[in-house]
Amino acid sequence: MSDDTQSGAYTFAYLDEQTKRMIRRAILKALAIPGYQVPFASREMPMPYGWGTGGVQVTAACLTPEDRLKVIDQGADDTTNAVSIRRFFQRTAGVATTEATMDATIIQTRHRIPETPLTEGQILVYQVPIPEPLRFLEPRETETRKMHELEEYGLMHVKLYEDIARHGQIATSYAYPVKVEGHYVMDPSPIPKFDNPKLSGNPATQLFGAGREQRIYALPPWTDVVSLDFDDHPFETSKAPHDCDLCGAKDSYLDEVITDDEGGRMFVCSDTDFCAGRRAEGHEGRLGGDQKSSKTFANSFEGIWPATAGAR
């Protein structure tokens, strides 16, 4: 346990017990009505709205001292905000942390679903900026709530149809809307549509927290989730048409990294744990043998492992 938790400067996982109970009630309601946005009395957190306050509150309400937490942003464990949120829970809950998807009991994520399949008993917590999939079609909350009540999703289908009429395809590449168990249309948070198929039939519990907008919603394990489409324009995933330059993976979502000012690029897995795991197994991509790049890559993990070990 960290000093702060032991000295009693904070309640376990920062939030007071009443607040956690309020959030747990919202989570239970959300699990009972998959895809329905449950209002909850979101608190000001010590990080700004937009930095994942919804996800942090959901994680805080789910954490137990025995949990092992993984935090990713853009699929990576070492992006600044992932580091910051992981540190927050190390400090206020003293829980163990990990970068290995399969070892984590709770994973808080921003914008990605890990490549490694999740298992039963795991909880995936999404940070959500705008929980309302209809918001950019109808700005008023009073209206969109009514539309969900009546399952009146014509506006969304018209938008998708207009995309096809104008561009020949549905021009939404992330935060691609889905329908949950044949009822609520839901925003899966700004994950690339590449990740959408992983939402459906997932053995893990998926919780979505929107702090500023004061909403929690959920997908219980094995929920049926369908990405919206038309019979003659079926939903398609997309990714950069390359293999990972470090681990050679053909089927993972890639980040594009500009390497010089002459158009040089490399493509690497956005899921750093997946990529590192494959390289440890001996997989090698186009630049995998490049000593310099793999060394700097390894260096970027420095400072995280010791802190993780110390938290136990």
Next chain:
Amino acid sequence: MYVAVKGGERAIDNAHAWLAEERRGDPAVPELGIAQIREQMALAVNRVMAEGSLYDPDLAALAIKQARGDLIEAVFLIRAYRTTLPRLAASNPVDTGAMAVDRRISATFKDLPGGQVLGPTFDYTHRLLDFTLMADGAPLTDAVPHTPVPSPRGRDGRGGETPRVPHVMGFLNRDGLIETALPDDTPPPDLTREPLELPADRALRLQALTRGDEGFVLSLAYSTQRGYGRTHAFVGELRIGIVAVEVDIPELGFAVEIGEIELTECETVNQFRGSRTEPPQFTRGYGLVMGQSERKAIAMSLVDRSLRWQELGEDFTGAPAQDEEFVLMHCDNIQATGFLEHIKLPHYVDFQAELELVRKLRAEAQAMQEAAE
């Protein structure tokens, strides 16, 4: 090269160390004390308390110091601290009629019981830089030294009984010229404990406005003066002063004063020609803000009046200041600045998805163009 786009613990630690150094500034210049900020930057302290929803001048001063003078950042520090505090009790409604006023003016009557008290106002100062303040000298002034009005719970803690200062609205009400504000004992909703649900009642709207961003509320109020949902407001009364905060103690069976706070209260008198449901009479707008924050209190009362169009049977003209959902969903500067600034966080996963889409659309457009040629 790759490491450049990835953050890390060391980068964060270094950024924090640099920030601390920048906050302190030149070490040759003496460091600001909390008491100095509290006493000499009192209006900044007041704003941070009002928008932070926490009446604690010392903590507000600390927040201003820690935030390097960024008041929204200071409000954020206070809000984040405030959420960790237990809710011990709810006070009785404060009695602003018993306020020990420092300032009390009415724009609708030349004189009135209780008198006009100008108080410590910038209103009639000439906005000329006073270079003696820069030279650490005494400011130029012709005024006689200020002797505080004696009050039972004044800041000096001595003095006799303060006479009640009646509200101007009471005089108008007696003649039936202004709408009667009926007493309402419904417990007000609590914005900080329950999610904001719409439509909101007036108590909830006022709660949101009093902690709303001063700049946002000011501009909305200004827009109603310029014709976007007209409010036709006169300042019936503006008062600033100290009120006692009392809490009922069930074990004792009576209320105990637990402290006193400074408040700014504004009541506007608004022209009203009558509607389908209401007779011609003056109507009210109300503003109440912690500390000395009169710009905010006046602005709040205009926006309050503007949001009451439905209740008074007026038309909705589409003006932003009439639109409850627009006003309430956007007046909180901590929500606003958080969401605005979060776009500087990494979004490269989404951007990558967009890149692929745009490349694909461009390739198709080019192919079609070539086929046409």
